[in-house]
Amino acid sequence: MAQEKNTEENTKETPKKKSRLVFFIIAVVLLFLGGGGFFVYTTILAPAPTEEQEVIGLPPAIGEIFALEPFVLNLADPAGRRFLRIKIKIELNDLTAVERAQRATPRLRDSVIMMLTALSFEEVMTHEGKIRIREELLARFNVILRPDRVRNIYFTEFVVQ
Numbered sequence: 001m002a003q004e005k006n007t008e009e010n011t012k013e014t015p016k017k018k019s020r021l022v023f024f025i026i027a028v029v030l031l032f033l034g035g036g037g038f039f040v041y042t043t044i045l046a047p048a049p050t051e052e053q054e055v056i057g058l059p060p061a062i063g064e065i066f067a068l069e070p071f072v073l074n075l076a077d078p079a080g081r082r083f084l085r086i087k088i089k090i091e092l093n094d095l096t097a098v099e100r101a102q103r104a105t106p107r108l109r110d111s112v113i114m115m116l117t118a119l120s121f122e123e124v125m126t127h128e129g130k131i132r133i134r135e136e137l138l139a140r141f142n143v144i145l146r147p148d149r150v151r152n153i154y155f156t157e158f159v160v161q
Helices: 002-045 051-057 095-103 105-116 121-125 127-144
Strands: 064-067 071-074 083-092 150-160
Touching (some): 064 095, 071 105, 083 095, 083 105, 095 105, 105 127, 121 127, 127 150
Antiparallel strands (some): 064 083, 071 083, 083 150
């Protein structure tokens, strides 16, 4: 009798273990199928990006660069001992804008000279001062080169002594 009870208990435990094993195998298979389906969708079936999405992701193209001759200027210093040496490059949209800038070079240079000689050493030396100079020159150049637009101004050399 005792053996019959043991055999009955063993047979009852075996289906429980088998059902857990089957459940575990089904869960693993579903997990692999879900991962495989996600992989196939993202690599093969994903829609191609539209032109708008591609254009938005691109960085803006660099325009044409026009270099002004270097400037060596006296700063507005009572002792008259402070000098500024600066090289400026202007970024424009296209080659026709560069041609117009070449024709307007005397006006551009005059604008730079008149603005920078009115500044003091303290105004020129700070980082904020250099940003202010760039913004003001950008505004002046845009007025001179109208209708062309100056994209940016680069200081390739900026030495104060």
